[in-house]
Amino acid sequence: MTPLVLYFLRRLFYALSVIVGATLLVFCIFNVVVGDPTAVLLGKYATPQAMASLSHQLGLDRPWYIQYWELLKSAFTFNFGHSWSTKQAILRTFQTGSLVSLTVTLPSFLIGNGLVIWVALWMTQYRGTIWDRLLVTSCIIMTSISVLVYILVGQVFLGCRLRLFPIMGYKNGLFNCVPYIILPTIILVLLHFGYSYRFYRTIMLDEVYQDYVRTARAKGLEEKMVLFKHVFKNVMVPIITTFVKDLPTLLFGYVVIENFFGIPGLGNVVIDAISCCDFPTIKAATIMAAVLSVLCNVVGDLLYTLVDPRIKL
Incomplete structure (x- = not known):
């Protein structure tokens, strides 16, 4: 393989690892540290039945690995779903x-x-x-x-x-x-x-x-x-x-x-x-910022070789 292909594969692996790490960190913060968002959305007087119904409606009762897979997939498809507050498509x-x-x-x-x-x-x-x-x-x-x-x-x-x-x-x-x-x-x-x-x-x-x-x-x-x-x-x-x-x-x-x-x-x-407390929008903004940072770093590394011939891929 040519040096350009090898460099592209290395940068692709780097980008994927950073995106996976960023989505995993976002998932842990909003699904483990924060806790149940239905209590925040419904208020302190919410009944267990209402919280369970809202949790099912938002898909929060699904297994954690399915929820994380949906979050990871959104980093590549940009399909972040709908906002909890405005009900509009986040994208x-x-x-x-x-x-x-x-x-x-x-x-x-x-x-x-x-x-x-x-x-x-x-x-x-x-x-x-x-x-x-x-x-x-x-x-x-x-x-x-x-x-x-x-x-x-x-x-x-x-x-x-x-x-x-x-x-x-x-x-x-x-x-x-x-x-x-x-x-x-x-x-x-x-x-x-x-x-x-x-x-x-x-x-x-x-x-x-x-x-x-x-x-x-x-x-x-x-x-x-x-x-x-x-x-x-x-x-x-x-x-x-x-x-x-x-x-x-x-x-x-x-x-x-x-x-x-x-x-x-x-x-x-x-x-x-x-x-x-619109968690889907906050998570989408965090993931978008991480993806943009990774893409900008890859583009910056390619531009280095154009402005300085001493830099090799």
């Missing part, structure tokens, strides 16, 4: 919520990463200057401030006083949602810049002082070409690693933003499921 709810979440998180992800990478790369020319120290200090201050402060300040000053953006709400449609996602996008870009700038600055500075950069400068290449053609190309591996780590959070990682701005994305779906 359809996730599809609707993911589109709403991506309208906020995807622009902020692209803008934030593009901005912080460009600034970190450009500021390598000014290491140790007052501007470099001021920017690093500003990022430290930004990361020490709670996300709630950004949200409240943005809503009070930009939303209420200046009336530049609506502070809450959402309208479906590509152009209808734009006024409602600008303020959350600005906040997410600021947060991303504050948390990521020092990391990107460090990896850029590690490359700037390598021998190949000195050679490129000695040949008389412009500083812009040295930075954006040579240095940037050689820091793609840590950049891809960061992207792979952050991609699953585009769907499930911005619960606070969606909650405060009234955006009906997946974050709000998960919050509502937790408040209603």
